[in-house]
Amino acid sequence: GPTNAEIILTYKHVYFNSDSYNPATGIFTAPVRGVYYFSFSGHNLSTRPVGLRLMKNGEQMVTVYNHAAGNRYETATNGMTLQLAAGDQVYMRLRANTWIYDNVNNHSTFIAQVRGPGAGARNEHRPSRGERAQRKKTNKTRCQTQSQPARHGDHDKILSIFSLGVIYYFLSQGVYYFSFSGHNLSTKPMGLRLMKNGEQMVTVYNHAAGNRYETATNGMTLRLEAGDQVYMRIRPDTWIVDNVNNHSTFIGHLLFSLKTPRPHKGRVTWLH
Incomplete structure (x- = not known):
């Protein structure tokens, strides 16, 4: 941006795609x-506004909007759960006369x-009783940084390690979701990397700006x-x-396992 009309955003780097997203x-x-x-x-320089809309079939669902204020880089986030029918389309739009930045x-x-x-879904893998029990346990797994004062260093420091070979020992491969939040006093910068x-x-x-706590x-x-x-580093x-109050968090959970079919004696055998 900016443009004088809204545009659909496209994303250059696709880390996992089940062919449902068109880059x-x-x-x-x-x-x-389902x-x-x-x-x-959305990340931007605060000298200009950023406005993003999450759209479903042409209808706005939820948004973020940061008004222009000061001169610093900042990020706004949002999300929601939707019931979709097969063929429904969801995408991001950049509002007219606003900006978004990335590198x-x-x-x-x-x-x-x-x-x-949802009702009517077919041909989906049904997990075994053991998988269901482990998945329930796994979904409750939450890795947090321990309560501590502000910290910094001359080198990246690992905050926590989420070792999937240990935690998700029953799976050979799968698709996982990770999220993290970092809290700081804005008199000093905060930089976190998901690795x-x-x-x-x-x-x-x-970036350092003002004197307030922010996440x-x-x-x-x-x-x-x-x-x-998968782990977090502090820059x-x-x-x-x-x-x-546990402001700063690191969360990881299994979405679904991936299995490889192999013909065996006239039938398909699923390998873990």
Whole structure:
């Protein structure tokens, strides 16, 4: 942006796609009837406004809007759960005369994930009793930084490790959702990186401005193999703060397992 008319946003980097999202058009099309979760974040320089709309079949669902104020980079996020029919379309629109900014740090994101099948869904994998019990346990897993004062350093520091080879020991591969939030006092900058096996995925960065407590969030969906590691890093010379209110969090949970079919004696055998 800006443009004098609204535009549909497209995203350059697609980390996992079940062929429901079209990178050329920016549109997610529901493959089956079901309940889906969507979240998005928009990054911008506050000298100009940013306005984003989450759309379903041409109708606005939820929005974010940051008015122009000051001169700093900032991020706004939102999300919601939707009941969709097969063929429904969900996408992001940038409002007229507003801006969005991104770079190699991948601040601005759009996430879509199915949470459960609706009436009429067919041919879906039904987990075993053991898988259901483990999934219920896994979905409650929450990794948090311990309560601590503000911190900084000359090098990236690992805040916590979420080792999927240990936690999700019953799966060889799967699709997982991660989200994180960082809380700080704005007199000092805060920079967080979501890492996978040493590679940066998405980030947040709050520049120092004013004197208030504030929170930044982001997240993404990843396809992982057994033993892959996902963790948070704090960038050098930046700070994060937390206390008994648990502002700063790191969450990861399994969305669904991936299995590979192999013909065996005239029938299909599913391999974990």
